[in-house]
Amino acid sequence: MSLKEYASQYYGAVGMEWLRKVVANRQTIASTITNKLAEFTGSVAMPGSTGQIMRVARRFALVAVAGELATQYGLTGWEEGQSFYTAQVCFRAWLDAFGREGNREDRAILAQVRAFFESHGASRFDNVRTPNNERVLNRAGFYSTDDEGYRVYMVLTEVFKKELCLGFDPKMVVRVLMNEGWLQPSPDGLPTHKPRIRGVGTPRVYKFTDKIWGGE
Structure with missing residues (x-):
């Protein structure tokens, strides 16, 4: 099956529960989210990267942090850090195809x-x-x-x-x-x-x- 087919078949299973957990803990996780976003972006984007590369890195960071929160709430069955690692692999694959120097x-x-x-x-x-x-x-x-x-x-x-x-x-x-x-x-x-x-x-x-x- 293609990614599109998988996405159309498997979606929304934990989305609402994830939202409930995030809302319930919003006061305590805000600073954690900010720090984790910065941590992810810093781990994949070199200093001086172009604006587009930084914007894409931040989008991958959102996915990575959302996955880590889902794992923390017991919604994924993944090990801690797996979401971060997977998002890093995907970002680097994108970066290799995009080209590090050009915009x-x-x-x-x-x-x-x-x-x-x-x-x-x-x-x-x-x-x-x-x-x-x-x-x-x-x-x-x-x-x-x-x-x-x-x-x-x-x-x-x-x-x-x-x-x-x-x-x-x-x-x-x-x-x-x-x-x-x-x-x-x-x-x-x-x-x-x-x-x-x-x-x-x-x-x-x-x-x-x-x-x-x-x-x-």
Whole structure:
């Protein structure tokens, strides 16, 4: 049987009793839970691990601690420490598949942003020198041209949030793009600019560098 089949057949046997035990002992176990969560996370995640790895480690820690509490309450038939050990094995298997150095979310963000420019870089951006071109439909922003002839893209903030950040937290996307040098910060250090564009005004935009076309 697959994991999905087992999960659909065997579930809920001790869940309600576990909840009753936890509620009945909530005053005495709060600090224990906090300490155990920190203990588990520290045992599997190296210092300096990426944000995603730490978030996943904390989720495994919740499972490990819940299992240890169930064992403590006599609900599992397991030996003390078995839940911790099993969760550690599962986390390390995930980590081996994920990769210790890379951050999959970061790579997915970069790929999504690059794909946006590959798809729309030639059709949805107005030239800042001649804006309000009627042929530019569903405008995503503006572009200027640098000394080497490369387009410097400026993406409107709402388009950035709704399209480039689709499926991700916009603050996280900004952090990733800034770290990679894909976004050019304004002189005051903010991630957005307010250029004066003739016939448009001073829209707030995210200004991208030519690193969007670089390697992974």
